[in-house]
Amino acid sequence: MIVSFIQASARAEPAARTPLHAMLTTLLLAAVSILAAAASTHQPHPFDPLSPAELTAVRDAVLASPLVPAGPLTFHYVGLDEPDKPDVLSYAYGNPTSSSRSALPRRAFVVARAGGQSHELRVDVTDAAAPAVLAHAVHRGAGFPTLTLDEQFAAVALPPAHPPFVESVRRRGVDMADVLCAVFPVGWFGDLPAKERRVVKLLCFVAGATANFYARPLEGVTLVVDLDRMAIVEYKDRVVLPVPKAEGTDYRAGKAGPPYAGRAPAPGTVVQPDGRGFDIDGHFVRWATWEFHVGFDVRAGTVISLASIHDAEAGARRRVLYRGFVSEVFVPYMDPAEEWYYRTFLDAGEYGLGLWAFPLQPGADCPANAAYLDGYYAGQDGKPVENKNMICVFERYAGDVAWRHTEAGFPDRLITEVRPDVSLVVRMVVSCGNYDYVLDWEFKTSGSIKFTVSLTGLLEVKGTAYTHADQITEDAHGTLVAENTLAVYHDHYVTYHLDLDVDGTNNSFVKNTVATKRNVAGTPRRSYWTVRRDVAETEADAQVDVNTAPADLLVVNPNKRTRMGNEVGYRVIPGGATAASVLDDDDYPQRRASYCKKQVRVTPYRKAEKWAPGLYADQSTGDDGLAAWSERNRAVRNEDIVLWYTVGIHHIPYQDDFPVMPTVSGGFELRPANFFERNPLLTTRPPGLDQPPLVNCSCTGDSR
Amino acid sequence: MIVSFIQASARAEPAARTPLHAMLTTLLLAAVSILAAAASTHQPHPFDPLSPAELTAVRDAVLASPLVPAGPLTFHYVGLDEPDKPDVLSYAYGNPTSSSRSALPRRAFVVARAGGQSHELRVDVTDAAAPAVLAHAVHRGAGFPTLTLDEQFAAVALPPAHPPFVESVRRRGVDMADVLCAVFPVGWFGDLPAKERRVVKLLCFVAGATANFYARPLEGVTLVVDLDRMAIVEYKDRVVLPVPKAEGTDYRAGKAGPPYAGRAPAPGTVVQPDGRGFDIDGHFVRWATWEFHVGFDVRAGTVISLASIHDAEAGARRRVLYRGFVSEVFVPYMDPAEEWYYRTFLDAGEYGLGLWAFPLQPGADCPANAAYLDGYYAGQDGKPVENKNMICVFERYAGDVAWRHTEAGFPDRLITEVRPDVSLVVRMVVSCGNYDYVLDWEFKTSGSIKFTVSLTGLLEVKGTAYTHADQITEDAHGTLVAENTLAVYHDHYVTYHLDLDVDGTNNSFVKNTVATKRNVAGTPRRSYWTVRRDVAETEADAQVDVNTAPADLLVVNPNKRTRMGNEVGYRVIPGGATAASVLDDDDYPQRRASYCKKQVRVTPYRKAEKWAPGLYADQSTGDDGLAAWSERNRAVRNEDIVLWYTVGIHHIPYQDDFPVMPTVSGGFELRPANFFERNPLLTTRPPGLDQPPLVNCSCTGDSR
Known part of the structure; x- marks a missing residue:
């Protein structure tokens, strides 16, 4: 939510009035022109976010269009209208010399408000000098677009x-x-x-x-x-309550201490004597065996596309992920009072995660060895706004071990082989009002991708007459964290949209359930467990509460098998934060975010099905979102499927979380599961190994 | 399990025969004498592990004792017989000038085999020149001690x-x-x-x-x-099966590649321009607001004691943990075949985690900025054996954020405050046969302690005639990871014994369950959740499957409250790896490790109740372990209680785990929950802040 000092002098026109806004929109037209010129010398990748020049062209086309009413028009969403998947796959993985590598059309999807209606437009900006509105529709359903x-x-x-x-x-x-x-x-x-x-x-x-x-x-x-x-x-x-005191609430340096306790940890910095181990070429990142595209969307924030991994034994680049991003962040509070019952935020759809991603602080938000990417979005007036240092990319040296073994079994020697772990992190921080979300994609040399959500920032608190817990005789809906200050119970649900294409487009979802066998004959054992393998036929089969039956959940490619005959796949490993919503199915916030009752869902890929609560999240009714789409119970076996994973936290606040909260983290890992013939780390160069020129490899990948 | 090349020449006396053993026992008597002399100038802390001189004195006393039969005697366990808790608390937290700070008796607990019996002895080595056997007993129950x-x-x-x-x-x-x-x-x-x-x-x-x-x-x-x-x-x-081929199984550098894929990650090193931020004084570590004792036990490995934290606002050092260690690692395999059904390892009790902790590799197992501690244990002959570089301690700079907030709400400025995270890791690696466990204690400036178990090493595989998955028509009990090679399904259960003393000795266990309220009046909401607080009266109340009802699990001190009136506490946050055993309750391995059905258990503190499967784990029957003790259902409310937490993983192997497994991690966090009046990071010096002399603080802590 945006806030602003209300000052006696603050009476001017809103856009000009606020220095913050001014700061956010300081990208002058001159600067835009320079950037646009620079961009025009480089053919954009089909997944590159819209450039400032392209955003400007979109604005020109929309404002000139006879399809929208004359008069005030506000831009609520301007994002890349990505080309159709077969075209992108052909571009990305097709024969590099064929015509498929020629530039694909550059198009934008726009939601604008004019005449009291929400207008959807598709605008072609392939030639930014001659943009064209290709399609126009007026939204007739429930809900409104993201707030500007x-x-x-x-x-x-x-x-x-x-x-x-x-x-x-x-x-x-x-x-x-x-x-x-x-x-x-x-x-x-x-x-x-x-x-x-x-x-x-x-x-x-x-x-x-x-x-x-x-x-x-x-x-x-x-x-x-x-x-x-x-x-x-x-x-x-409705009611007058004491305003909590300011003392003890400030978190700024110099405002909170001394007295300090103990001594400071030692300062430390990662030093890379040979420089960074990754390249950023446009929006493409290449590191170790990985390559992927880092994009940006004003609603989703970071978008990772076309992640693939070079498999030395196969002598080929193999596809893992077509496109992935945070689809929604649902944060319902648990106080039924007049001022609280409706606080059931959909941070992506209502506010925009990319819109609320502020510049990362070098050396603090990201370590000293990080590289940074900027982002651009359209302001309410359609003009491009620069978002500096919005994403950082860095090699992480956390002191962990990638693999090791000490073999004490040989009488004449002790063998110890250890490979320290280095991973590559792509980070964005979203400060959507009071809370801050550190959202990490971590690529590992093992082929894993780890997703970490770290929550920090400020608790949303309620004024109260209470000054001591002993005064509380009924449900206070929160914890008394300071005098007159209740930190209200709430949840966080961060939902990822992950269009996995494991070694090809068509995949299946498999649940390998751990099943106990009892009363087995011919053994002194009375039980053991084995694996019951269930392949999801339809969407209903693939909705999983990860806290129930223990199981490995996999996305496999049923058309590709290892030499041993195992279907190649990736599995999902929950890493804490596995809460699911416990609201009543009929409660309104739950209907709007009903997908939050299961951490795992699978849908067939549809280009339009991006946003878990639906395209129009503000005042949505749940009639056009992930759960509603899945009610059709479509086939998902050996189809192009999307995995939706929700990281969930029930947050009971404690005083230690106040006035600013130490980070709490959760997430999940996508880990190769019979994807490789054997541990790929054995054929991955350890850090520091002499760097011969990159091995050229043939690139495979079907483009169904 | 220990293994050895069998060679035609290998016919000599076992102890002298094996170079490995020689390597492990190269501590010459001369060296022992020097160390003993050095140790004698320093009064040991009551929790210091037995020194080489003390181990030698124990051996002398036992061998000289008329209580054990003359003839061959083998030492299976020699460990610190710690003083009684009130004495240690008085020593650690009492008035530093009073007589309570004088040295406590130094005693050893010994399990030795002689005359076909297991002998238990308590030996006083306060005066190492005149050791004395204080007590002797013969074990009459089931089970045998750790293998030498x-x-x-x-x-x-x-x-x-x-x-x-x-x-x-x-x-x-x-x-x-x-x-x-x-x-x-x-x-x-x-x-x-x-x-x-x-x-x-x-x-x-x-x-x-x-x-x-x-x-x-x-x-x-x-x-x-x-x-x-x-x-x-x-x-x-019983059956002849092909021996799997050697090709593709070696993991040593130079044996596995090229071809390599991609390029190597960049080398990177943590540099600390001002040196390390912690002191190691004897076995005491002081870092940031933390101080704790790092000990060693040949069965448990690392033992952390007397962990306390300096609270700037309280102006006092406050107790958190009396003593914590890994009590057991249960690894049951899931194949009922003749050669597999009994593979239900109790790695701590049968093999000894400390015994199988080999020297850490500087710069690989632990980063370049790590410090190392050595350990000593008694060999089978009772003589001290040095275990070099057995534990490392390092400040971890992982690129994470301790807390942050960007405040976009002020019109005239964008406030961004970020504190990068630095934590302190205490690490041991146990290579108990084929598997390697990286066991981390991570102390955080927020007051949290994170426990991470990282599994790597080699899969335990079964020979088979299968060379392709299509040949498998019945349950193979594992995954075909290479020709003739099945990686058998199994579990890992790492059970921690954590004698928490949250701000004092007497604590309670609280389950804050998230409970849905429905059909609430006077609000448009149809539901919300609130917190149902249950305090465990007895052990049965405190056995929790963390995968069932969502709840915050806390250890609180009901005798200490914050200024706001909240009971001070710590909570347990599972961080993935929450599997519980699914074996039949009546199956024999399950009876021996029946505590593995619930991740969380609480017992009243009893000095002798250290080992989850009982003191004698080898061939144990489950009649004298954690679950058996708890059948008495003792009172745990406002008592001196111990939290037992089991990290669990059902491991379905995949080809990517072969021939050596990329690390997979899980664990949990103990996080302050109304322990502090507010976020203690606000009064913790950030790294790099000028380092004034350590603030002297009064030390509190009741010693009930």
Whole structure:
């Protein structure tokens, strides 16, 4: 949610008013022109995000189109409309000399608001000098697109001019200059699907002596703003509660200590005497046996595509992942009170993960040896906005072991072979209001990809009269973390969309269940377990609660087998954070994010099925999202399938999480499972081994 | 299991015969004397492991004792008999000037075999020049002590002189010079409890052109050795199967590649310009706000004691953990065949984790900035054996974030505060036969302790006639990972004994269950979850399968509350690897390790209750272990309690795990939960902050 100081002087036009916004949109047209010129000398990869020049061309085409109403138009989503999968596969893995490697069309998908409607447009910008709108539709269903920054700035500027709010602030003895408000989506609670009334709630906070205004809610006050009219349409001052004190809430250096405890850990830096071990060529990263494309989407954040791995024994590059990204982050709070019941955030769909990814701090967010990628998105006015240092890429030397063995079995020698682990991390940090998500893709020389979600940032707290736990006699829906401060119970569900193409396009989903055999004859043992192999025929078969029956879950290619005859595959290994939603199936937030009841789901690939809660997440009703799509129970066996994995955390806060939370992490690993004939690390050069020129390899990969 | 080349020349006395053994016992008496002299100038901490001089004194006292029979005596366990807990607490946390800080008695607990019996002795070595046996008992129950290295060497030397074995080897066309055998405990399968017949099985392998003899079993041949008689007492050659080929099994550098794939990751090293940030004073480590004692036990490996943390806001050192270590590693295989059914290893109790911890490789097992600790244990003859570089300690710079927040809510500035994470790792690697376990304790500035078990090493494989998966028509109990090579299904259960003393000795175990509320009135929401708090009264209440109801599991101190009135505590966060045993309750291996059905258990502290399967693990019957103790269902509320946590993995092998396995990791975190008034990182010096002298603090901690 965006917030802004409300100041007496702050009465100018919203976009020009806020220095933050100015900072975010400082990309001058001149700079855009330079970048566009630079970009034009380099033929874009089909998955490259839209360049500033392309974003500008999209804007020109949309604003010039007779298909949308004249008058105010706001851009809510502008993203790459990727070419069809067969074309991309042919481009990426086809014969490099054939015509398939020629440039594919460059197209954008746009959601814009105009005339009180959500317009969807497809715009061709292959020739950025002559962009063309290819298709146009008006969204007739429930829900609204992602909120823009500008409209949030405009909304939070309204309250100081609203006399009842001025009175509420006065009544609490707070200085209006210290007040900030933030935008909260209203969710959906069983009304007729909201197709026209695009509203948000505003909740307000007090900064004052602390940067941590989230710790100081102006509890009890709710404003409702109609975004299309940009006007306050409802106001409620339900209850007056003490504003928590500022003391002890600031987290900035110099504001929190001394006294310090103990001594500081020693400073340490990773040094790479030979430089980095990876190349970034445009958006393509090549490291060890891996290569993949790092893209960016304003809603999803980092997008990894066309990840493949060179297999020395096969003498070939083999496909692993077509395209993967975070599809949604669902964060429902667990307090039914008036100011809290609707706090059931869909951070990607309502706010935009890429929109809220701020510049990474070199040497702190990422180690000193990291490289950085910038991103560009379209502002509300359609103009390109630069997002500096949005993604970092670095080799990770964590002191771990890739593999080892000590063999004490030979009488004449002790054999110890150890390979220290080095991995490659692609990181983005999303600071969507109070919370910060560190989102890591970690590529390993073993062929694994580890996905880690690390939560940190500020707790969302509720003002209360309580100053001691002994005063609490009924369910407080949270933990008293400071005087007058309840940290409310909530969940986090981070859902990944992973279009795995394991050694080819068509894959199956296999559940290898550990099944106990009892009363076996001919052995002193009374039991053992074996593996029951179930191949999912349809989507319903592939919905798995990973906390129930123990099983290895695999995505295999039934058309490719190892020399030993095993189907090649990857398996999913949960790494903590396996919570599933426990809300009632009929509860409204649950209906909007009903996919969160199972950590694992599989769908047949459909280009349009990207966003777990549906394209229009704001005020969505759950009628057009992942769970709804799967109700058709489509075939998934030996099809082009997508794995959806949800990392889940039930968060009961504790005082140690306040005023800023030490990182807590969870995630999962995709690990080769009969993908290789044998451990690929044996044919991967260990770090420091002399670097001969890269081995040229034939590239395989069917392009069904 | 220990193995040895069987060579025609290998006929000498076992202990002298094997260079490995010689290597392990090269500590000359002269060297011992020097070390003993050095040690005597330094008053040992009550938890310091027995020094070489103390081990020698123990040996002298036992051999001189009239309580044990004259004649051959073998030492199977010699470890610290730690002083009683109140005395240690008084020593560690009492008034530093009082008499409580004077040296506590130094005592050893010994299990020795003599006259066909297991003798338990307590030996006082406070004055190493005049050691005294304080107590003696003969074990009358089931089970036997840990196997010594020497008796395993002696056993594996027997087969070449056994004509039926010579014939079996000949029949398989194998050169005896290439054959090695290994010792496998027989388990217990419902016979009358074995109190006298101390036997093991020998299985044999073929090395030849590979170091990876485990990949080449001489399948079908089983020998049984009576260890006390040191004679082969049974022999079976049940079935002849092809010996898998050596090709593709070697993992040594230069044996596995080229061809290599891709390029090597870049070499990288952590550099600490100001040196290490921790001190090691004797066995005490002080780092950041932490201090703890690093000990060693030949059965458990690393033992961490008296871990406490300096709390700046409280102005006090606060206790967290009295003593913690790996109590057992249970590894049952899932093949009911004659040569496999009994493979249900208890690696700590049968083999000894410390005994099988070999020297860590600087720069590979641990990063360049690591410090190393040596260990000493008593050999079979009672003489001290040095274990060099057995434990490493290092600051870990993994590129992670300790906490961060970007605040975009202020219109005039973007606030980004990031603290990169540095943690302190204490690592041991146990190479217990084929598998390697990297066992990490990771201390964090947040107050967390993370426990990570990383599995690598060699799969235990079965010879088979199969050369392709299509030939398999019935349950093969494993995966065909190479021609004639089945990697058999199995589990790993690593059980930690953690005597937490959270801010004092008496603690309670709390289960904060996430409970759904439905049909709530007065809100548009139809459900939410809240927290149901259950305090365990007895042991039965505290046995938890972490995969069932979602809950936060805490150890709290009900006698200490935060300023807000919350009980101070730590919580357990599973980090993957949460498998529980699925064997039948009545199956024999399950009875011996029945504690593996629940990941979490709590017992009242009893000094003798250290070893989850009981003191005598070899051929144990489960009558005297963790589950049996808990059948008394003792009170655990507001008592001195011990948390037992089992990390579990069902391991279905894949080809990618062969011939050596890329590391797979799991574990758990102990994280402060209302232990601190607020995030302690705010009062912890970030790395690189100027280092003033250590703040002297008063030390608190009750010593009930």
